[in-house]
Amino acid sequence: MADFEPKIVAFVCNWCTYAGADLTGTSRIKYASNVRIIRFPCTGRIDYMLLLKAFDEGADGIMISGCHPNDCHYTSGNFHARRRWIMFRSLCEFIGIDTRRIIFSWVSAAEGARWAELVNSTVASIRELGPYNEYQNIAKKSVMEVNNG
Amino acid sequence: MDDLRKRARVLLETSEVKVVIGYEQGTAGKTRALFVEKPDDADRLIFDNHCIQNLAAYVTKAEVKNKGRMAIAATLPVMRSIIQLASEHQVSDNNLVVLGITPERKLVEFGNLTEVETFVHQYEIEIDTTYREKLDRLDKMAPSERWKFWIDELSPCFKCYACRAACPMCYCSRCTVDFNQPQWIPVPSHELGNLEWHIMRAVHLTGRCIDCDACYNACPLGIPLNLLTKKMIEDVRANFEGYQPSLNRGHLMSTYKPDDKENFIQ
Numbered sequence: 001m002a003d004f005e006p007k008i009v010a011f012v013c014n015w016c017t018y019a020g021a022d023l024t025g026t027s028r029i030k031y032a033s034n035v036r037i038i039r040f041p042c043t044g045r046i047d048y049m050l051l052l053k054a055f056d057e058g059a060d061g062i063m064i065s066g067c068h069p070n071d072c073h074y075t076s077g078n079f080h081a082r083r084r085w086i087m088f089r090s091l092c093e094f095i096g097i098d099t100r101r102i103i104f105s106w107v108s109a110a111e112g113a114r115w116a117e118l119v120n121s122t123v124a125s126i127r128e129l130g131p132y133n134e135y136q137n138i139a140k141k142s143v144m145e146v147n148n149g
Numbered sequence: 150m151d152d153l154r155k156r157a158r159v160l161l162e163t164s165e166v167k168v169v170i171g172y173e174q175g176t177a178g179k180t181r182a183l184f185v186e187k188p189d190d191a192d193r194l195i196f197d198n199h200c201i202q203n204l205a206a207y208v209t210k211a212e213v214k215n216k217g218r219m220a221i222a223a224t225l226p227v228m229r230s231i232i233q234l235a236s237e238h239q240v241s242d243n244n245l246v247v248l249g250i251t252p253e254r255k256l257v258e259f260g261n262l263t264e265v266e267t268f269v270h271q272y273e274i275e276i277d278t279t280y281r282e283k284l285d286r287l288d289k290m291a292p293s294e295r296w297k298f299w300i301d302e303l304s305p306c307f308k309c310y311a312c313r314a315a316c317p318m319c320y321c322s323r324c325t326v327d328f329n330q331p332q333w334i335p336v337p338s339h340e341l342g343n344l345e346w347h348i349m350r351a352v353h354l355t356g357r358c359i360d361c362d363a364c365y366n367a368c369p370l371g372i373p374l375n376l377l378t379k380k381m382i383e384d385v386r387a388n389f390e391g392y393q394p395s396l397n398r399g400h401l402m403s404t405y406k407p408d409d410k411e412n413f414i415q
Contacts, residue, residue: 048352049325049333052345056348069407079405083389086411087355087402092375094287095348096296105415118415134296140340 003097006060008119011050013043015073016108018037023112031116032123043065044077048088051102055135061101061126063118068106078106100117100125101132109132152256153222156248157192160220166246167217170207172200182207186216196222196250201361205230205317209239220246226361228269229395230317233359235262236398239320245312266398274360276379276391282371284380303343305370308336312350312374315367318357325349352379356385356401357394 012018018039024031040046043066055082064085072078085104103122106111107115171194173183175370179198186205203383205227206293207213219302227390234240242261249257249268259265276284279287287295313319326346334349335342350364358378365375385401388410391392392401 049349052348056341073409079407080403080408082409082411082414083402083405085414086388086409087381087384088352089413090388091351091355091377091381093292094380095299096292096294096346098292098394099413103210103415104413134293138300138340138344142335142337142339144340146335146337146350 004017004133005129006034006123006131007058008061008063008122008126009054009059010035010037010063010065011040011043011046011054012037012063012107013046013077014039014041016067016071016106017065017115019109020107020111020115023109024115025112029113029116034126035117035119040073041072042072042077043081043111044072044074046081048084052086055132056137056139058136060129060132061103061122063103063105063122065086065105065115065118067109068108069110070110098129098132100129123127150194150250150254153196153250154191154194154304156256156258157185157194157220158188160246161185161188161191165218166220169194169220169222169248170204170213171222171248172196172202172204184213184216192345193221196254200224201318201362203227203230203315203361203367204254206315206319206363207232208245208299209234209317209320218244218246220248222250223247223265224250225252225269225272225370226359226363227317228265229274229359230361232266232269232395232398233357234317234320235266236400245341273396274346274382275385276360280376280379283376284383287376287380295332295390296317300340300374303347303374304340306343306347306372307338307370308342308346309369311367311369312364315363316354317361317363318354319358320348347374347377350374351381354378355381356389356392358382359395366383 021037046064051062066078069078089099105118169185171183172180172191174195175181182204183193201313203226205223208219208221231240247259247265249259251257333346360382362375
């Protein structure tokens with residue numbers, strides 16, 4: 001497991017966390033390179049199906065981040081998202097999807113340093129958990145079943 | 150249920166409605182849905198213990214809706230479904246008359262949907278004890294055990310979508326599962342496809358499912374997929390101030406409160 005490099009997919013909103021991650025870069029703060037950032041117009045656009053697709057495609061962990069409550073560029077996108085996350089997360093827990101691998105956070109455009117810390121801590125915790133074999137195995141098996149008829 | 154037959158006959162004779170949706174005797178001791186359009190056919194209507202299908206699933210179907218104003222024989226779960234459908238603007242007093250059947254099997258007549266709502270409000274949605282025990286047992290399991298439980302339980306599913314067809318809340322003319330650009334849910338009934346289909350179904354019914362068990366009764370393989378929606382009913386209640394679909398008129402998942410509570414966002 002020593003050479004395991006976790007793959008993390010980060011779903012972030014354009015106005016806060018993406019700008020925050022940009023600030024991390026322009027501030028020359030170094031952080032783990034395991035994260036693949038996907039920019040969304042708003043956290044309200046982050047469909048739960050996309051999170052499942054990330055796991056399908058081999059993500060070991062997922063980060064979801066956007067504007068702090070009351071700071072949404074579209075006034076209420078993050079409030080809507082929060083309701084959905086509450087229910088989606090409890091469904092994941094009930095089904096047995098490892099919710100320790102899904103990290104939700106609010107990171108503003110001014111919190112470049114915090115973004116670096118969050119990514120680092122996420123990478124460290126996923127590294128400890130190891131690859132997400134449970135999910136990846138059914139995803140791989142499904143592809144094989146289809147290919148072999 | 151002579152009252153029901155008589156009332157259905159009058160409604161059709163006076164052309165107050167064009168079709169009455171109820172139950173009739175089917176084969177092999179089962180009942181099936183009946184769409185009465187002629188007053189004389191009203192005598193075929195029955196009501197007994199076998200009438201468990203949720204007829205509210207028909208009131209959003211174009212084939213039925215296009216006939217004209219409808220009347221529906223509605224047990225408590227059906228009335229709940231109708232109230233939820235009304236709050237989603239799918240039915241209204243203009244196109245629906247409710248012939249209520251109380252849990253004591255009495256016919257109650259409602260002048261309008263507001264009266265149905267008042268009636269429904271007398272009954273809380275209760276998860277019954279056998280399901281309560283199953284949910285508790287699952288809650289106590291380790292996440293990896295639950296994962297194994299669900300992968301095993303869902304594995305016989307061959308995606309016939311009977312659960313979707315039976316559900317009054319699944320009325321979208323185009324379902325996410327039918328999309329192939331992009332293909333959201335894999336078509337084959339392998340573990341991944343089944344898992345994603347059932348997750349999607351449960352999410353879309355969150356805050357809308359009124360616990361009628363129509364999906365479970367329709368499933369040809371007896372998959373306990375209603376456990377997922379029951380769990381969502383409980384969690385919605387716990388997270389959003391006791392919210393119960395049909396008792397609270399609203400759109401839980403498309404609205405918000407600035408002070409919604411959670412404990413996992415960093």
